[in-house]
Amino acid sequence: MISTPRGLNKWWTLDAEGAPEKGERYRFFFAEEYDWAGIITKVEVEDYIEWEMIDCDEDWDGTIVGFELSPSEKGTHVNFYHKNWKSDNDHFRTSSYCWATYLRLLKRYIEHDEFVPYDHRDNA
Numbered sequence: 001m002i003s004t005p006r007g008l009n010k011w012w013t014l015d016a017e018g019a020p021e022k023g024e025r026y027r028f029f030f031a032e033e034y035d036w037a038g039i040i041t042k043v044e045v046e047d048y049i050e051w052e053m054i055d056c057d058e059d060w061d062g063t064i065v066g067f068e069l070s071p072s073e074k075g076t077h078v079n080f081y082h083k084n085w086k087s088d089n090d091h092f093r094t095s096s097y098c099w100a101t102y103l104r105l106l107k108r109y110i111e112h113d114e115f116v117p118y119d120h121r122d123n124a
Contacts, residue, residue, distance in 0.1 A: 063084045
């Protein structure tokens with residue numbers, strides 16, 4: 001769900017492309033004006049993945065998006081981060097809100113097999 005294009009398309013991207021291997025380029029397509037990319041800086045498919053964002057909005061450029069998974073008594077603990085922002089501007093605040101929404105969709109998909117089509121995610 002967090003390291004493959006197929007998984008990312010279930011809750012975050014409209015269309016992702018890439019292979020979960022260090023140094024690989026991932027395409028994160030949301031719309032024509034949001035056709036972004038990131039380079040995998042670290043990955044162990046069952047445990048973690050991290051991208052440095054490139055070819056994206058100026059505010060996201062150089063930021064690091066990552067997930068770390070660890071076992072817990074109730075299943076799997078997911079640690080998400082989006083770091084190295086240049087400032088806490090309006091886009092930082094908007095992105096933080098959007099991440100909360102997307103992570104909620106990820107949780108709903110994993111726990112309840114509930115898929116929300118991309119066009120409906122803003123209102124889910």
